[in-house]
Structures are given as structure tokens and as C-alpha cells.
Amino acid sequence: MLRYIVKRIIWMIPFLFGISLVSFLLIQAPPGDYLTTYIATLAESNEVLSQEAIDNLRERFGLDQPLLVQYFKWIGNIVQGDFGMSFEWRQPVSDLIWERMALTLLLSFATLLFTWAVAFPIGVYSAVRKYSVGDYVATFVGFIGLATPNFLLALILMYIGVVYFGSSVGGLFSPEYQNAPWSMAKFLDLLSHLWLPVIVLGTSATASLIRIMRANLLDELDKPYVDTARAKGLSEFWLIVKYPVRVALNPFISTIGWVLPSLVSGAVITAIVLSLPTAGPLMLSALKSQDMYLAGAFVLLLSSLTVVGMLLSDILLVLMDPRVKYD
Amino acid sequence: MKHVGRLARTSAVALLCSTTALFAMDFSEAPMLTEMVEAGQLPPVEERLPANPEVITPIESVGVYGGTIRRALGGSNDHNSILRFVGPQGLVRWNPEFTAVVPNVAEAWEVNEDATEFTFTLREGMKWSDGEPFTADDVMFFVEDLLNNEEFYPNAPARFAIEGERMQAEKIDDTTVRFTFAGPYGTFMNELATPLAQEPVIWAKHYCQQFHPTYNPNVQDLVDATEAVEDWAALFRLRCGEVEAPNRWSNPDRPTLDPWVVTEQAYTAGATQVVMERNPYFWQVDTEGNQLPYIDVFNNIVSQDNQALLLEAIAGNIDLQRRRLDGLADRPVIAENRDAGGYEFYNLTPSASNDMAIHLNMTHKDPDMRAAINDRSVREALSIAIDREEIIDIVYQGVGEPWQIGAVPEHPLYNEQLGRQHTEYDPDRANELLDAAGLDQRDGEGFRLLPNGERFAFNVNYSAETTRWGDALEIIREQWQEIGVDVTSSGVERSIYYSRGEANEHDFMVWTAPGGLDPTLSPRNVMAVHPQASWFAIPWTRWYLSGGTEGEEPPASMQRRYELFEEYKATGDPARQQELFAQIHQIAADEFEVIGITKAPQMTGVKNTRLRNVPGAMPASWMYPDPAPTLPQTYFFAPE
Numbered sequence: 001m002l003r004y005i006v007k008r009i010i011w012m013i014p015f016l017f018g019i020s021l022v023s024f025l026l027i028q029a030p031p032g033d034y035l036t037t038y039i040a041t042l043a044e045s046n047e048v049l050s051q052e053a054i055d056n057l058r059e060r061f062g063l064d065q066p067l068l069v070q071y072f073k074w075i076g077n078i079v080q081g082d083f084g085m086s087f088e089w090r091q092p093v094s095d096l097i098w099e100r101m102a103l104t105l106l107l108s109f110a111t112l113l114f115t116w117a118v119a120f121p122i123g124v125y126s127a128v129r130k131y132s133v134g135d136y137v138a139t140f141v142g143f144i145g146l147a148t149p150n151f152l153l154a155l156i157l158m159y160i161g162v163v164y165f166g167s168s169v170g171g172l173f174s175p176e177y178q179n180a181p182w183s184m185a186k187f188l189d190l191l192s193h194l195w196l197p198v199i200v201l202g203t204s205a206t207a208s209l210i211r212i213m214r215a216n217l218l219d220e221l222d223k224p225y226v227d228t229a230r231a232k233g234l235s236e237f238w239l240i241v242k243y244p245v246r247v248a249l250n251p252f253i254s255t256i257g258w259v260l261p262s263l264v265s266g267a268v269i270t271a272i273v274l275s276l277p278t279a280g281p282l283m284l285s286a287l288k289s290q291d292m293y294l295a296g297a298f299v300l301l302l303s304s305l306t307v308v309g310m311l312l313s314d315i316l317l318v319l320m321d322p323r324v325k326y327d
Numbered sequence: 328m329k330h331v332g333r334l335a336r337t338s339a340v341a342l343l344c345s346t347t348a349l350f351a352m353d354f355s356e357a358p359m360l361t362e363m364v365e366a367g368q369l370p371p372v373e374e375r376l377p378a379n380p381e382v383i384t385p386i387e388s389v390g391v392y393g394g395t396i397r398r399a400l401g402g403s404n405d406h407n408s409i410l411r412f413v414g415p416q417g418l419v420r421w422n423p424e425f426t427a428v429v430p431n432v433a434e435a436w437e438v439n440e441d442a443t444e445f446t447f448t449l450r451e452g453m454k455w456s457d458g459e460p461f462t463a464d465d466v467m468f469f470v471e472d473l474l475n476n477e478e479f480y481p482n483a484p485a486r487f488a489i490e491g492e493r494m495q496a497e498k499i500d501d502t503t504v505r506f507t508f509a510g511p512y513g514t515f516m517n518e519l520a521t522p523l524a525q526e527p528v529i530w531a532k533h534y535c536q537q538f539h540p541t542y543n544p545n546v547q548d549l550v551d552a553t554e555a556v557e558d559w560a561a562l563f564r565l566r567c568g569e570v571e572a573p574n575r576w577s578n579p580d581r582p583t584l585d586p587w588v589v590t591e592q593a594y595t596a597g598a599t600q601v602v603m604e605r606n607p608y609f610w611q612v613d614t615e616g617n618q619l620p621y622i623d624v625f626n627n628i629v630s631q632d633n634q635a636l637l638l639e640a641i642a643g644n645i646d647l648q649r650r651r652l653d654g655l656a657d658r659p660v661i662a663e664n665r666d667a668g669g670y671e672f673y674n675l676t677p678s679a680s681n682d683m684a685i686h687l688n689m690t691h692k693d694p695d696m697r698a699a700i701n702d703r704s705v706r707e708a709l710s711i712a713i714d715r716e717e718i719i720d721i722v723y724q725g726v727g728e729p730w731q732i733g734a735v736p737e738h739p740l741y742n743e744q745l746g747r748q749h750t751e752y753d754p755d756r757a758n759e760l761l762d763a764a765g766l767d768q769r770d771g772e773g774f775r776l777l778p779n780g781e782r783f784a785f786n787v788n789y790s791a792e793t794t795r796w797g798d799a800l801e802i803i804r805e806q807w808q809e810i811g812v813d814v815t816s817s818g819v820e821r822s823i824y825y826s827r828g829e830a831n832e833h834d835f836m837v838w839t840a841p842g843g844l845d846p847t848l849s850p851r852n853v854m855a856v857h858p859q860a861s862w863f864a865i866p867w868t869r870w871y872l873s874g875g876t877e878g879e880e881p882p883a884s885m886q887r888r889y890e891l892f893e894e895y896k897a898t899g900d901p902a903r904q905q906e907l908f909a910q911i912h913q914i915a916a917d918e919f920e921v922i923g924i925t926k927a928p929q930m931t932g933v934k935n936t937r938l939r940n941v942p943g944a945m946p947a948s949w950m951y952p953d954p955a956p957t958l959p960q961t962y963f964f965a966p967e
Contacts, residue, residue, distance in 0.1 A: 050485035
């Protein structure tokens with residue numbers, strides 16, 4: 001087991017380099033560079049950027065150098081822990097990403113817990129009580145959750161909040177804590193705001209997991225080992241929890257690695273609507289403005305976390321599912 | 328402009344424009360500052376103000392202190408929204424009407440006869456927001472240590488250079504400084520009033536010198552210790568800010584001359600709000616000697632999504648805002664919630680001349696297309712084949728007026744021909760014109776053919792963010808079908824759009840046209856001068872900007888306009904300046920290069936009903952960064 005994990009970790013290093021190169025080239029693929037977008041933004045407010053100023057900036061940002069030179073300069077600095085300067089914000093990238101990544105992780109984790117806490121029991125219930133009233137109700141609610149776009153749900157909840165409760169909209173913190181240093185009070189404030197995005201983001205994932213859980217469990221429930229266990233006089237609750245559920249958990253665990261990237265890429269619109277200070281919106285704007293070091297840092301971090309997440313999934317799968325072998 | 332001209336003609340007369348010295352005035356201050364004075368944290372108000380503070384006459388009444396004003400910023404690249412409120416506190420500023428340059432940080436100035444020397448008088452005893460004196464040394468720091476330092480500016484900044492020679496400066500005494508140019512620079516005072524010309528007074532020497540190798544020999548240690556910074560210039564910009572970048576608002580330690588200064592809740596990428604507090608050393612007072620600003624706190628929430636911002640507005644969480652709320656589509660929703668949200672509309676006159684200008688590519692790479700586009704009667708036909716009223720009704724909800732380009736009728740440079748020629752809808756005449764121009768052959772689908780047998784068709788991209796242009800192009804496509812001209816359009820991402828334009832690969836481009844209220848500041852549609860926006864002839868622009876070494880030589884009429892423009896820039900006499908620009912406009916009107924659809928529609932912003940001293944109407948422009956020239960430091964909340 002340990003050998004397997006070490007091997008996997010060693011393999012991750014060239015893999016991540018590959019990802020970083022591909023993502024850097026992809027970010028560079030659209031025509032133009034950060035300065036093109038910058039000029040476009042300025043021109044929109046009728047501001048003229050002189051050719052000298054553009055040349056100054058291009059030189060300053062190193063955009064006059066060949067792509068591969070830019071890449072190796074970037075990756076070389078990252079190995080030393082320096083993520084470079086964000087063109088758009090003119091601030092070191094590392095100042096911009098860590099808190100956002102931390103909040104993103106926190107939000108992902110909370111959403112994951114919420115999804116599991118809801119999907120797991122409902123899924124088990126609707127499999128065991130197939131075609132009962134409860135199954136239909138849970139399925140119906142689940143499909144609504146799946147069918148409603150998250151950003152729309154967010155807008156509706158915000159609208160209700162504004163119109164009926166007079167609350168401020170969006171964000172993860174009350175105004176007084178927004179830029180305050182971390183403290184217990186700030187953490188509690190965060191928790192009091194976290195439920196809204198968690199519900200919004202969790203609903204669709206919940207719905208699909210309910211279905212997966214239900215389908216998987218239904219497959220298992222008719223298997224001979226269940227009958228055997230039942231014949232041996234195991235209580236119905238223990239019987240289901242101990243064997244078929246354990247097998248049906250497979251999709252829950254094997255998708256852990258995807259949670260983070262899907263939350264960052266899939267939930268961008270929701271995060272924008274809710275003004276969440278997470279990685280998604282910043283990454284989107286960095287990609288739109290071709291702010292390559294910032295975008296690159298996010299892509300790299302997300303890839304790394306995905307790779308780590310997949311590793312975790314695999315380890316957990318081995319522990320949970322006796323059928324999986326790791327050789 | 329008149330103001331500058333009077334100075335230039337009479338040469339060397341010191342002016343104290345709106346400011347009269349009120350020596351016997353008793354000054355008062357905000358209660359929050361009085362508390363600090365009593366606690367010994369601040370010197371008394373008389374010592375904080377300059378000897379001769381600028382006295383502002385509020386447009387409605389003297390205000391009361393207190394309150395928080397709330398606005399909204401976009402997620403990134405919206406730093407100029409802060410500038411638009413806090414103001415570009417430059418040496419001079421625009422008057423509220425956008426017709427003249429008036430004193431600001433400088434209380435007076437003189438211009439010599441040939442507009443090569445500009446002498447500024449600063450306010451004696453004026454202080455930075457940290458209480459340190461502001462003197463001519465700060466201005467000299469910019470000119471000598473930054474502007475004329477090639478490590479900081481490898482290429483000469485256009486605004487502060489003439490013929491490639493950078494501006495020089497000389498300190499006469501602590502409150503007097505003289506700028507010298509290598510040649511006449513008649514438009515310098517206007518340039519100084521624009522929002523990005525604040526460099527001479529943005530960098531406090533006593534603070535920023537620690538990042539400059541001339542003053543801190545150990546600056547390299549700081550560079551090494553700072554992540555992502557490679558040289559002192561980058562460090563300087565990171566810590567001391569730039570005129571045009573978010574990092575200008577990211578460092579609470581940086582002293583400023585602004586009415587509000589940024590707090591620990593600064594504008595960084597993680598920020599969800601940016602909070603600024605009053606500058607206790609702000610150098611303006613009202614007519615009763617109350618130190619400005621009236622409002623204690625300036626708070627910007629960061630809202631990335633326009634719909635979320637709209638919600639904030641109708642919830643009454645925005646006190647004064649136009650940007651991102653001025654879309655025509657949002658107006659009914661905002662209007663409906665006025666009472667509940669406790670806000671009202673205020674009007675803005677856009678400085679733009681046309682909301683949708685069609686730049687036919689006069690320098691098209693295909694010779695047959697080029698020949699067709701360069702035929703004036705073809706352009707006339709294309710213009711009169713557009714039913715502008717229909718577009719205005721459908722796309723602009725009836726708000727608009729058929730219009731080409733050029734100054735609005737209220738402006739002294741208004742040219743009726745430039746603005747209104749060929750705006751009548753007349754497809755029959757358009758067909759006649761095209762037949763006469765030799766485009767009388769048609770293909771099986773009824774579309775006209777170019778002499779080479781190809782269809783006379785335009786493949787057009789537009790910036791996908793601006794959906795109204797896509798809608799209007801669809802209508803134009805149908806209208807042009809009637810005269811046998813084909814248009815296919817597709818929305819693309821903005822930088823792709825720009826790249827295509829700069830590569831001169833477009834048939835035509837669509838963009839707003841500036842120049843309604845600011846024709847001399849943004850002449851890019853009457854002359855090919857803007858490398859990123861004079862889309863009708865990018866190669867001519869290159870030729871002009873490179874002094875004839877790149878691009879393509881433009882025809883005589885364009886070269887004539889360049890000559891007039893050069894003369895305009897070099898002359899200090901406003902009457903002569905106006906005459907020269909009128910000639911440029913007349914040539915542009917005769918050439919008729921750019922086709923417009925509708926005059927830029929009036930805009931509205933939302934304003935808290937309790938907010939006072941806000942004009943009911945003001946220009947909306949970047950060059951006049953609304954609302955800053957109407958002096959938000961005089962805004963106040965009427966007591967409930």
C-alpha cells in the first residue's frame with residue numbers, strides 16, 4: 001500500500017509539469033495577449049494608450065519574449081515559490097490566490113458534506129422503499145434541484161432576501177468582517193453566510209448522487225449475498241448498511257477528486273452572482289483578460305489538488321471496497 | 328479652454344480663479360476629527376489646512392458632516408470607478424460644465440507666449456494625507472526621478488513629451504514649479520485636466536523615495552525581499568501605485584491628496600469591499616470654512632455580476648452610481664423600485680457622439696472591396712439604406728436620434744453636415760447610387776457583384792459583450808438586402824475583435840464614437856490617429872504615428888487633417904485652435920468615412936434621494952470622469 005502511494009506521488013511530478021505546460025500554452029492560445037485586452041478595456045472608456053506606454057508595459061511584463069521562454073521563467077520561479085505578478089491586479093499572484101483557494105476548499109468541503117448528508121440517506125431510502133410515496137417525493141425534489149440552474153436559484157434566493165428580508169446580497173462575510181483578520185468571530189460569521197452557497201451549489205449534486213445511490217443500491221439489493229445475510233438473521237438495517245451500501249458507496253468516493261475542479265469551474269457563475277470570494281470568479285477574469293500568471297497559478301493549483309483528490313479517492317476505495325485491488 | 332487661452336494671449340498673468348484668499352476665515356471640521364484633535368492624535372484644523380485652502384461654493388447648500396456613501400465596483404479592472412469618485416486630484420481639473428480647465432492642486436498657473444513653459448503655483452502649507460508637507464519637491468520628484476528616468480519609463484510617455492523629448496522642470500521656490508517642453512504644447516492644460524495626467528502630484532516624495540535607488544541605496548534589498556518583484560521600478564509601482572492600475576488603491580500607507588484615503592480594506596483581488604475614510608488633511612473648504620469632505624466614509628462593494636448589482640441598487644444599497652446601471656434594459660426595473668429603494672434618477676449627457684459607428688475599412692486588403700468602399704457615393708448609399716428610426720425603435724427602445732458623428736449641437740464645434748448628412752432613409756436613391764457606381768451586376772440571389780465577380784458582402788464581427796450591436800446588425804442586414812448588399816455578423820470575444828482590427832483583417836468594425844462633448848480630446852473618427860480605434864484606416868494611423876516609416880501613406884485629405892492637427896496641438900490660442908479643428912471637421916464631413924446609427928442616448932444613474940449637492944445632470948465621459956469634476960467631496964446626506 002505504502003509503496004503504491006509513494007509510486008503514485010512520484011508519478012505526479014512529471015504529470016504536473018505536463019499539465020502546467022499544456023495549460024500555459026492553452027492560456028496563450030487565443031490571439032493577442034494581456035495588453036490587447038488591456039488596450040480594449042481602456043479604449044472602451046475612450047482612453048488612448050500611446051504606443052510608448054504599450055511598449056513600456058510589454059517590456060515590463062516580459063510579453064516581448066518567446067512563449068517558451070516565458071513559460072520556463074514562470075515555472076522556474078514557481079519551483080522557488082514565486083508565482084509571479086498578476087498583470088491585471090499588478091500584485092504578486094501569491095497575495096491573490098491563497099485566501100481564495102482556502103475559501104474555495106472550505107466551500108467545497110462544506111458542499112460535499114451537505115451533499116452526502118442529504119443524498120446518502122435519501123438515496124438509501126428510495127432504493128429500499130422503491131416506488132413508495134417517499135421515493136417519488138424525494139425523486140421529484142431531487143429532479144427540481146438538478147433541473148434548476150444554480151445561478152438562477154442563487155438569484156431567486158437573493159431576490160427573496162432583498163425584497164422580503166431586506167438583507168444584503170451575496171458574499172461570505174458581513175461587511176465588518178470582510179477584510180478583517182481571521183478570528184473566531186469572523187469564522188462564526190462565515191458559517192452564518194456559508195449555508196446559502198452550500199445549498200445553492202449542493203442541490204444539483206445532491207440530486208444526481210441520490211439517483212446514483214438509488215440505482216447502485218437497487219443492483220446490490222437483489223444479489224445472493226444479501227439474501228444470504230438476511231437468511232442468517234441479520235437485522236434489516238445492519239444488513240443494508242454493512243454490505244450493499246458499502247458497495248454502492250463507490251461512486252461517492254471515486255468522485256472526491258472531481259469535487260474541487262467541478263466546483264471551481266462549474267460554479268463560477270454562481271460564485272459571481274453571489275459575490276463569493278472564491279477562486280472561480282478570479283480565475284475567470286484572469287482567463288478573460290489573459291492574465292497568464294494568475295490564470296496559470298490557478299490552473300496549476302487546481303490540477304494539483306485534483307491529482308491529490310484522485311489519490312485520496314483511490315486510497316479510500318481500496319479501504320472501502322473489497323473488490324478493488326491496487327497492484 | 329477659454330481660460331487657458333486668455334492666459335496664453337495676455338501671457339504671464341497669475342490667476343486665482345475660483346479661489347480667493349479668506350484670511351480671516353474660521354475653519355471647522357468633522358466631529359470625528361474634532362475628537363481626534365482633542366485626544367491629541369491630530370493637530371487643529373487650522374494647522375492641517377493650507378494657508379490658502381480652495382474655497383468651494385456648494386451648488387445647493389453648505390452641508391452637514393457624517394455618513395457613508397455606498398457605490399459598487401466590478402470584480403477586477405474597475406479601479407477607475409474609485410478614481411471617478413475620489414477624483415483625479417491633479418494640478419488642474421475640469422469645471423463642472425466640462426467647458427474649461429480650472430485650478431485644483433495648483434492655485435494658479437501661467438503659460439508663456441509660445442506654450443512651451445508652464446509655471447504652476449502650489450498652495451502654501453498644503454499637506455499629504457499623512458500630515459507631511461506637499462511642496463514643489465514632490466512635483467520635482469516626479470519629473471526628475473521618474474519621468475526622466477529611463478529605468479522607470481523606458482519610452483517617453485506621450486502626455487509629458489513633445490517630439491519625443493521629455494518634459495523638464497525647474498523648482499522656482501517651495502510653491503512654484505515650471506515645466507518646460509522642447510516645442511509648443513498648446514493642449515497641455517487640457518491634457519492635465521484629463522484623469523490620467525495626475526502623475527505630477529500622485530507620488531509623495533517623503534514616502535515613495537524609499538523605493539527609489541537615488542534616495543535609498545539599499546533598495547535592492549527591498550526588491551529581493553518582495554515576491555514577484557524584479558527591479559526597483561516594479562517595487563515602486565507596487566507600493567506607491569500607478570495612475571492607471573488597481574494597486575493605486577491597494578496600499579493604505581501611501582499618502583495622497585484625495586478627499587478620502589484607502590483603509591486596511593483596500594482594493595486587492597480578494598477584496599469584497601473597499602473602504603475609504605476622510606482625509607484629515609484635505610485642502611478644500613466650503614464657503615463657511617468647513618473642511619471638506621462632508622461624508623465620513625466612502626464604501627465600495629465589489630459585485631462581479633450586473634444582475635446582483637442591480638439587486639443591490641433596487642434594495643437601496645447604492646447611493647450614487649451610473650456605471651453598470653445605465654443600460655437601457657435595466658431602466659424599467661430601476662424606475663419601478665424607486666420609492667422602495669429610496670433613490671431617484673439623475674441624468675447624464677454622454678460625451679460620445681454616436682453609440683454605434685460603422686467603420687468601413689478604407690484600407691481593405693482586397694483591392695475590389697477597397698475600391699468600392701473608397702467610393703464616396705457607395706458609402707452614401709450604404710448610409711441612406713439604413714432605416715435608423717427602425718433600429719432606434721427596436722434596439723434602443725426609442726431613445727436616440729439618427730446621427731452620424733461629430734460634436735453635439737450644443738458644442739461650439741458642432742458641424743451639421745458631419746452630424747446629419749445622409750441619415751434620411753432612401754433605399755431607392757441608394758440603389759441608383761450603387762448602380763451608378765458600377766456595382767450593377769447581381770448574382771442569382773439578387774446580391775450585387777464586385778467587378779471581380781465576387782458578391783459585395785461584408786463579414787463582420789462585433790464585440791459579443793455588446794449585444795445591442797448584434798441586434799442592430801441583424802436589422803441592417805435585412806435593410807441592406809433591399810439594396811443587394813450582404814452582411815453576415817457574429818459576436819466574438821473582445822480581444823479577438825481587437826486583434827482582427829489591428830491586423831487590418833476586417834470589412835468593417837462597430838464601436839461607439841467619442842467626440843460628442845469632447846471632439847478635440849477624442850478625434851479618432853475624424854482622423855486616423857488612434858492605433859486601436861481608428862478602425863476605418865489602421866494602416867494610415869500607423870503611417871501617421873510612425874512618421875511615415877510604417878503603414879500606408881494616406882490620401883491628401885487625411886494628410887491635410889494631420890497638418891491641421893499638428894498646428895492645433897502647437898498653438899495656445901483657443902480661437903485659432905477652434906478654427907483649426909472646425910476645418911478638420913469640415914474635411915471629415917466632406918470625406919464621410921464613418922457611418923453612424925444613433926446619437927448616444929441619454930443615460931441615467933441612481934442617486935439616494937437624501938444625497939445633496941449632486942447636479943441633476945452632468946456629462947458622462949472618461950475624459951470628464953463623472954462625477955469627480957462635480958466635486959463629490961461636497962455631497963452630503965440631508966438629515967432624515
